[in-house]
Structure formats: C-alpha cells, structure tokens
Amino acid sequence: MIREHIHPLMPWTLALTAAVAGLALASGRLVAADDAWSTPPATPKGNVVIKTVMAVDEEEQPQAAGKAAAEALRKAMGGVPLKAVIVSECFEDKQAKLKLLEGIASVLPTEILLGGATYGSFTQAGCSDLDSVSLLGIGGEGVSVAAALVTDLGTSKLVFEEHQPEIERRLHAAGAKLAGKLRTTKLDRLLILIPDAHSPKNQFIVEGVQQVVGGQFPITGGCVNKNAGQTFVYFRGRPYEDSAVALMLSGDLKVSLAGRQAKENDQVISTAREAAAEAATKLKTRPIAALAFDCAGRKGRLKNVADELAAVQQAIGQELPLFGCYCAGEIGPLDTTEKKPGVLSGGGGWHVMFTLIGQ
C-alpha cells in the first residue's frame, strides 16, 4: 500500500496542472543546459506557492510510490505550474531509486526534478525513513528558480583525516564552480545546496559557494545519504554520484535561517523547537513554507522520532508546508564555537538547519 501524506489544508487541483506545467516548460520558458537551468524572472508581488507531500512505499513498489507522490504534489499545487521540485528519497538501492524517479517523472516534468538520497523525510504529516519519498514543489509567478549541477567532485572516497588539504581544494573549487553556473538576479534570496559531502567535508563546499555569493548570503541544505550504494544527488531527474546540486530561489521573498546542534534526545527535541522559533521570530512577515535540513545522527538519538517534529510544530504550527529531511551533514547557520564571524552559513553535523520562507 502506498500511503500518501498530504497536508489537510492543501487545495486539491485540476488534473490539468501537469499539462499546464509541461506546456510552460515545453514552450521554451525554461532556459536550460545540461548542467544548469533557470526559469524566467519573478514577477514583483506575484504569488508564490510552495507545497510538500510525502509517500511511504509499503509494498516495495518504488515506481508507484513516486507516481503517487508526484500526483499528490500536482494536486496540492492547486493548478499552479511547478518551477522546481526537490526530491528527498530513502530507498535501498539504485534500482529502486531509478524506479522511483521514473514514477515521479511519469507525472511531473523530468527537467525540474532535483534533490538527493536522504535518510528519510518529514512533513507536517509525519516522519518516515526507509522506502519513502518527499517532494517539495515550488511554483508561482512570484518566484524564479535557477539550478545547477557540478559532477566529479573527486572527494566521495577520500577520508577527511588523510586527505583534508585535497578535499578542501577540490570542494572549494567545486562550490565556486557550482555557484558560478547559477543565473544571478537582484532578487536572489536563498540558495539550497545538496552535495555529496558528508560532514565535515561540507564546510568546504559551502566556502566554495561563498566565494561567489558572499559570506552573508543565505545558504541552507543537506548532504546526501552516505550509505554504500545509496549516495546520489539528482538533477534533471537523473542520478549522479560524487556530485552536488544547487537551487537558487529568487523573488519578493524573505527568508530567515536558524541552526542548532544537539547530540542527545532531550537536546535534539529542544533545539529543534528553538531553531524553528528563532526563524519564526526573525522572519517579520507571513511565512509560506519551512525547510528543515536535519541530521540523521540526531534522528538516531531520538527515543521517539516524532518528538522532534512535534517540537517544531510547537513553534510553527501544523499548517505551514514543511519540508524536512535527514541528512549526512547540514548547511546553514552553525551552532558551534568555530562559527566564523560575519559569515551566515557553514557546513556541519548534528544540526537542524531551519529556514522559513515568507512573502
């Protein structure tokens, strides 16, 4: 049985949605190369629609799970064409992952699918781990997106202790290259980074990106699952190893970021609540969506995994679309003594990196 978790307040939409989205893309509105693409500039004061869905595959039918999730997202968008879809999936092997992508792509345009393998996801509807997929859909004329891929990082099989200088050099270069591929606009607001760079390697790719976008630019994201045979990032609906993807959100948006670190049950719960509350306090406008890139290690410390989600809900309520995933390293405001002054985001472990997007 495929269980779909859809936020109860999400509007259901017309079956025409996918066709509309597909037409928009097919008619040349997407400016694309193999390793980068972008949508037309955002319309000032245009609406922005961000929705999340999650599907749990209880029948070992990843393709059906992907299709179900994609259909649910299409409906949740309420007729608004999708500009980008971030995939967080936790399936066992490459074959299952490819089937999942096929299922998603049977409903949604392949070109706008990006994301990565994670250790599970959470939305307002609950938490999941194995055999689950969560989708974050972004649409509306008020938002524009630009996405890029960088491959052959050359670091996925390097051990930090033995190869730190090489890892640093390669990931600095890769981060800068990735950010350099993104179309830039004056309305750029948030960069979501999804690399194959297990903590503590992730700090270096963030620093590379910051060489281009600056230290104060809001960056969040999470590193993909490092389990053997499961390490993939996705770009244009295809899997890549030893790679990184980035998605820039632009428009009349406001974002607020907060990060907290914890390694024990009670602290994991309380820090999740604190991070969400801090982001909510700092936003100063109406939130339209929340992102939570969370550490799989934190999840492992929870006696009851749902407790962390409940803590987040205490801070942001149960209605705001929430896209959460469990990662192998998190990107956002570090909660450590090594935090660099004047730099907003970094890469670390054991964090929940919480972002609110408002309009």
Place this chain on the structure above:
Amino acid sequence: MRIVAAGALLIGAGWVGAAAPDQPSVGTRYPATSPHSEPVALRVESFTVPPSSQPLVFVVAKNLQNVPYQGTLTIKAPEGWRLAPLERQFALKPGETRRVPFTIERGSSVQCNSYPVEVSATGAGATVVRRQDVVCASAPYFNPTIDGDPSEWKDAIPVTFTSGGRKTIISTYWNRRQFSILVAVEEQELIRYRAGPTPEPFDAVQIALSPPDTQTGNSPDDQATRFEFLFVAAGTAGTARAPTRSVGRPWSAGRCFQLASPGMKLAEAAKERRLEPLQCEKATVAVSRTATVTYYECGIPFSLMGGQIRPSEGREFCLSVLVHDPDGTGIRDWGQAAGLWPWQRNPLAWSRFPGAKWGENPPFDNKLPWGLCSSIY
C-alpha cells in the same frame, strides 16, 4: 591531595578476587566496593560514530565510597582534538554510577582506530587518573557477501585487541535486513566443532547483542536482555549451507547457534545446554583461514531480533564478543579490552555450552556500546 593513576590497574590482573557488587553470580556474593582505595572509578566508553563526525564521548564514573562524592571531571583527548566543556562538575551518591558527556568539537579518525585519552576526577581529597585507548565501535552501512572472504571489509571500522599476545579484530556492517560481523582471530590452529554427546573443546566466537539502555540482571531469576549467538567452524570446504562463492581460500561452512533471547531466565541461559537444538538456520556463517588467522564472517537478520534493535543510521545498541581459543589464549573478552571495571565480570552475562573451556574467572558483562553509522568516507 593524592594522585591515583588508575589506568592499567583496573584492567590488569590486579582485579583478581574482586567481582561485581551490582551483579552477583550464581551462588557468589561479591564485595561492595573495588579492592582499590580511590574514591571514584572512571572509564571512557567507545565512540559509536567516527570521531571526525564529532560525537559525544561519555565518561562513566562510579562512586566507590559510602558517602556522597563531588568532584571535577576533565578529559584529555588526542592531540589536535577539541572537547567541550573543558571540565565538568559532577556529584554522585554513594555507589552511584553516572555517564558524563563531553562533546568532541574537533576530532579525527585514524585507520588503527585507537585513541589515547586520559580522564581525571578531582574530589574527596584525591585525583583519580585513568588512561585508556578508546576505539570507535561502529558498523558502517554495507551488505557483504557471507563467504569467508575478508576483502569486502575494508570499509568497516576494525576494533583490534590483543589477549595473550594474539590479536582479535572485530569488524561490523549493517544494512536494513542484516547485521554482519567479521571476527579475525589470530591463532595457531582452527579446531572445528563436531557434534556429539560430549564435544571436545573447539574454537568459536560468541556474541551478545542487546537493545540500548538494557542491563544484565542481578539475580538468576532475572530475565535476559540479550540476543546471544555462537559461531563455529563446521564441516569441510565445499559443504557450505549458505556461502555463495569460493574465493580461492580454504573456507568452510559455519554454523550458528542462538544461545539466548530477551525474556529467558538468566539462570537458564547460564546453564550448560546442548548446542544442536539451538541451531539458528536464519543466520549465515562462513569460516575461512589463512596461515595464522581464522575469519568468522556472519550475517544475522535483524528480524531475529524482533525489532528490538532498530536498523537505522545513528542508532546505538550493545555488543560484546568472546573468542574461544581453547588451545591457545583461552577466552578473549572484548569487555575486558574495552576497559570494563574488574567488578563488572558477570557469569550471568554469557551462556554456557558443552565444549567451552572457561577461564578461572567469569567473563565481563556484555553491555558495551556499539553504533550503526553510515560510512567512513
């Protein structure tokens, strides 16, 4: 002020005669305190994810006095590491044991997987110092073929200890369906198990897996909290039940016996029982041998553990290992090598079986922390 360097004393031969005050054995009552005179006993637990992942490190402190203890705990880590806080105040009631966490803010993993640490507690007019070589006891995610070939284990995190001059290396992996373990036993000769009414001594590996936060009971009437398995070499090359491919080295089918499950009475588990009825068909075992090393490679489905140990990244559980080398070193005990206190020997912690050759003293308790991690990379 006294300075008591407790390091090797606590894990060496000096313990003999002491035993577990918290865990009396069948028919034996142990003294209420350690034979040592220091006010607290200290030890450092294994890391359950690689140190480069910046885990917590737990110092376990036990008040050995009959009065409350108040003190300051500090920990010295390998060079280049940074721990926080630098020190912790702590208080213990008489006889109380507590785990005190420190955060590794900067650490690095090394291939030999051995990290020298020094922990000290100052209080009650004395400074107690303990030095230990701590390991990372953690299983990365991988699905090995159980065929006795150790070459697939290069991405595991080897835990090495030496007993009687012979090395034992424990490596572990996990995936959603199975917990896998490779125990490399340096020994002169492999003595295979042969079923029979009175088996001769044989080589074997005995392991206990327990859910986190469980303890071994104090009374023979208490219930076991462990899943306990015994792996042996049996048969001859080519007669494997499960191994799937030959790797050009001598190997044989192994056998697995399930000795205990949670809920069993400890007295029942501690009683010597015939192995044949305890055969565990669902586990896979292959045993191979080089000139001086025997490899026990074993896969245990998580389904055998009824959901009590969750196969998920970052989860912790308890694992300990006994190696039976009756014609060599005798019993090799991970609990001893991991630095358990002398009084943590506990005859209720392990099952007995015909053909085993036990030492003069019971083995140590089986509740040693172990973790499920993602990758060494």
